[in-house]
Amino acid sequence: xxxxxxxxxGLRALVTMAGARALDPMSIQLIAEREGLPSKFLExxxxxxxRGGFVRxxxxxxxxxxxxxxxxxxxxxxxxxxxxxPVAPQPIEDRSGGPExxxxxxxxxxxxxxxxxxxIRILGSYTIQSIADAVPEEPVGEFFPIYQI
Numbered sequence: 582x583x584x585x586x587x588x589x590x591g592l593r594a595l596v597t598m599a600g601a602r603a604l605d606p607m608s609i610q611l612i613a614e615r616e617g618l619p620s621k622f623l624e625x626x627x628x629x630x631x632r633g634g635f636v637r638x639x640x641x642x643x644x645x646x647x648x649x650x651x652x653x654x655x656x657x658x659x660x661x662x663x664x665x666x667p668v669a670p671q672p673i674e675d676r677s678g679g680p681e682x683x684x685x686x687x688x689x690x691x692x693x694x695x696x697x698x699x700x701i702r703i704l705g706s707y708t709i710q711s712i713a714d715a716v717p718e719e720p721v722g723e724f725f726p727i728y729q730i
Contacts, residue, residue, distance in 0.1 A: 582700070588664040590618050591626045592712075595635065595660065599652035599713035606638070606645030633663040652710035661704060668704060669697035 593616045598607055609627060613620035627646055630636045635655060636646045648655070661668045 582668060584661065584665065587622075587626055588661060590616075590623060591630055591664055592657070592660055592709075593618065594623060594627065594646075595630070595648070595652070595655065595709045596713045596716065598636070598646065598648055599709045600716055604647070605643065606647050608645040611645070629664065630660075633660075635660065635663070648709075652713060653708050655709045656705050657707045657709075657712070658701060658704035660709075669700040 594612050597612050597615050601607060609620050609623050612618070612627075613623050627636060627638070631638055631646070634649055637649045638644065638646050658668065
């Protein structure tokens with residue numbers, strides 16, 4: 582399965598928003614800066630995520646984007662399906678528009694079905710929050726963490 586740069590940027594933006602744990606909207610410029618992403622490209626991605634119901638936007642000087650639901654309720658599977666479409670091999674018997682599958686092709690059905698079920702299970706088990714929680718915290722200060730003595 583290949584995941585487009587567009588989808589990866591969208592996932593990174595959502596993780597950034599979850600990691601910030603901010604109730605205030607985050608601007609596209611701030612998200613782009615934190616992730617090293619092109620802000621013009623990110624604008625279209627955020628609009629797409631908004632259409633999918635993953636983020637909400639607020640206009641104005643203090644505007645930007647916030648998660649539409651808790652990050653712990655947004656799965657990687659949902660995002661991939663929204664941005665990429667089907668994320669796992671479709672069963673041979675479900676494919677249409679071509680000739681009837683041969684018995685030899687049908688013999689592979691259990692393999693493709695198991696791959697499909699495992700892919701869906703794994704991607705559905707990870708949330709934006711679980712990924713955000715795995716990101717190491719950035720050190721405080723310019724070069725070194727601040728230690729209290």
